[in-house]
Amino acid sequence: MxxxxxxxxxxxxxxxxxxxxxxxxxxxxxxxxxxxxxxxxxxxxxxxxxxxxxxxxxxxxxxxxxxxxxxxxxxGISGEVLIPLQGKLLNGGAVQCGFCTPGMIMAILGLLYENPAPDAEEIRRAIDGNLCRCTGYNQIIKSVEELRLSEVVLK
Ligand code: FES
Ligand code: FES
CATH class of the missing domain: 3.10.20.30 (Beta-grasp domain)
Structure with missing residues (x-):
């Protein structure tokens, strides 16, 4: 088609x-x-x-x-969004083998479009369909919580 x-x-x-x-x-x-x-x-x-x-x-x-x-x-994510998000995840120990990371980032971005200042529970719910066998989820949740404090420009 x-x-x-x-x-x-x-x-x-x-x-x-x-x-x-x-x-x-x-x-x-x-x-x-x-x-x-x-x-x-x-x-x-x-x-x-x-x-x-x-x-x-x-x-x-x-x-x-x-x-x-x-x-x-x-x-397709702009550098203005991707760079701070990647930085937080890397610095927060939220990336190990990295296989889950692109999907995790997209799930987080979907959440941030809906809610630019999510709390830990909202972040947990947004990524509960994204499996990560390496990191545990706490580092990811903490990194995203910190991210909302910095400037991320969503268009
Ligand atoms: S490859 Fe789509 S949910 Fe696993
Ligand atoms: S970092 Fe390896 S599966 Fe998540």
């Missing part, structure tokens, strides 16, 4: 298989491999992207469903 949507701020028109997962479309067709492939059954959160500023598991969305939508992947 012919598909029109916005990807990382750019208007695109592409030919796509409507039943393909958004995850496979991003990785295979768009070569955006920052979105990670974990379980492919909606349970690990490694594939999280934003659709219309909401965090979703891209393995659970079919490409045919994104017509007219705005899709944001880890590659």
């Amino acid at each position: 012919r598909l029109e949507f916005k990807l990382n701020g750019r208007d695109l028109t592409v030919e796509a298989e409507p039943a393909k997962s958004l995850l496979d479309f991003l990785r295979d067709d768009m070569k955006l491999t920052g979105t990670k492939k974990g379980c492919e059954i909606g349970e690990c959160g490694a594939c999280t992207v934003l659709i219309n500023k909401k965090a979703v598991n891209s393995c659970m969305v079919m490409v045919g469903q994104i017509e007219g939508c705005e899709v944001l992947t880890i590659e």
